[in-house]
Amino acid sequence: MTDKTSNAMWGGRFAAGPDAIMEAINASIGFDQRMAAQDIAGSRAHAAMLAATGIVSGNDAEAMREGLLTVLSEIETGNFAFSTALEDIHMNVEARLGDLIGAAAGRLHTARSRNDQVATDFRLWVRDQIDAVDAALTALMRALVAQAEAGADWVMPGFTHLQVAQPVTWGHHMMAYVEMLGRDLSRFRDARTRMNECPLGAAALAGTSFPIDREMTARELGFAAPCANSLDAVSDRDFALEFLSAASICAMHLSRLAEELVIWSSAQFRFVKMSDRWSTGSSIMPQKRNPDAAELIRAKIGRIFGANVALMTVMKGLPLAYSKDMQEDKEQVFDAADNLMLALAAMAGMVCDMQANRPALEAAAATGFSTATDLADWLVRALNMPFREAHRVTGSLVALAESRSCDLPDLTLEDMQSVHGAITGDVFSVLGVANSVASRLSQGGTAPVRVREQVARWKAVLE
Numbered sequence: 001m002t003d004k005t006s007n008a009m010w011g012g013r014f015a016a017g018p019d020a021i022m023e024a025i026n027a028s029i030g031f032d033q034r035m036a037a038q039d040i041a042g043s044r045a046h047a048a049m050l051a052a053t054g055i056v057s058g059n060d061a062e063a064m065r066e067g068l069l070t071v072l073s074e075i076e077t078g079n080f081a082f083s084t085a086l087e088d089i090h091m092n093v094e095a096r097l098g099d100l101i102g103a104a105a106g107r108l109h110t111a112r113s114r115n116d117q118v119a120t121d122f123r124l125w126v127r128d129q130i131d132a133v134d135a136a137l138t139a140l141m142r143a144l145v146a147q148a149e150a151g152a153d154w155v156m157p158g159f160t161h162l163q164v165a166q167p168v169t170w171g172h173h174m175m176a177y178v179e180m181l182g183r184d185l186s187r188f189r190d191a192r193t194r195m196n197e198c199p200l201g202a203a204a205l206a207g208t209s210f211p212i213d214r215e216m217t218a219r220e221l222g223f224a225a226p227c228a229n230s231l232d233a234v235s236d237r238d239f240a241l242e243f244l245s246a247a248s249i250c251a252m253h254l255s256r257l258a259e260e261l262v263i264w265s266s267a268q269f270r271f272v273k274m275s276d277r278w279s280t281g282s283s284i285m286p287q288k289r290n291p292d293a294a295e296l297i298r299a300k301i302g303r304i305f306g307a308n309v310a311l312m313t314v315m316k317g318l319p320l321a322y323s324k325d326m327q328e329d330k331e332q333v334f335d336a337a338d339n340l341m342l343a344l345a346a347m348a349g350m351v352c353d354m355q356a357n358r359p360a361l362e363a364a365a366a367t368g369f370s371t372a373t374d375l376a377d378w379l380v381r382a383l384n385m386p387f388r389e390a391h392r393v394t395g396s397l398v399a400l401a402e403s404r405s406c407d408l409p410d411l412t413l414e415d416m417q418s419v420h421g422a423i424t425g426d427v428f429s430v431l432g433v434a435n436s437v438a439s440r441l442s443q444g445g446t447a448p449v450r451v452r453e454q455v456a457r458w459k460a461v462l463e
């Protein structure tokens, strides 16, 4: 099938074949073979439409559709010889179809171009990937909700500036990530809805003079509608960029959680124990349990955001319609998608298996004068003090405790009254961490009852 003197697909006006380096820079088969299933689905829909509109005969279309299934099974079973000379997945499939069914294969490309073909294949591929990400994100969210449910009332330090701020609950902290990932999920779903239009039938750029039925191919491929403008259909990759943007934000969220796991599993924190399945040892230091998976998830944002920047840079400044630059879209997206999926699966595994160290969390929650705000609030409520004054009085009490190397609940009533005479013994009721979190009942607050409400709501959503 391959003709070395000139190309079998477009060799008519060429006397000589390409230079070897030309072939190497031009070929995309090394990576776009990942879209084989989408390419063949697109061709099968196109063949059916060509027959339904009378552009090709029913017999030819049937031969094409049968032959395409054979090609697909050859590829899926590893019995397909991909050829660099045939450049890309589209021409590899078409050439093999020719071997299998003869002349009828030559009619498949009627009213079609590789430009609308690749735009369709890639949309189908990204759409499939969004569905896979959707399932993986949902699994991770379920794992976080399970952690939150188990520890809805476990008290831990809440941080700002990574300095102890106020006590919070483990469940509340887990559910914060569920909210973030929930928005990621909706970003992917939004992108899916927007991209779900079919480029097929745009042909090279201008549409076609054949009486095609674009509604039919769109429907066959599960698209909501055909793309409205043929120039736009073949020349934009914003759907891939939306996927990469959503993936970048999601990877950023995963990176933050990963960073917390790295900190929390350290000997200084001991907030969580990662399971053996998600820890690695050291070849020299026998005591080590390293959180390598978390560190790698933390790093994945680098390549995923890199892909986003790379494709944005490829696309900027390209005149309409198709340019070969756009062939550089796929590897970035494939790599980002693979790594996002890996990160999601690894994070779900780690979150499922990790054990929060409740005593360590609670002990840490009580350090760093974490109930100072509760004390100030008490002064406001019990003594009707303006908050600014309460803040100052509490600051003096913290300084006093610090000078004694003790925590706020360890001060005596006399100590307290030396700073402000009206303080009564009732103040000690607000200095414990369990009371502190239980009191934060405001909507979205850290109180266990509020956390359990969030858990129940998300459990229903994630059913």
Ligand code: ARG
Residues within 6 Å of the ligand: 028, 032, 087, 088, 114, 115, 118, 322, 324, 326, 327, 328
């Ligand atoms: N391999 C090409 C790509 O990935 C397919 C489209 C080629 N179209 C063209 N006019 N050369 O973009």
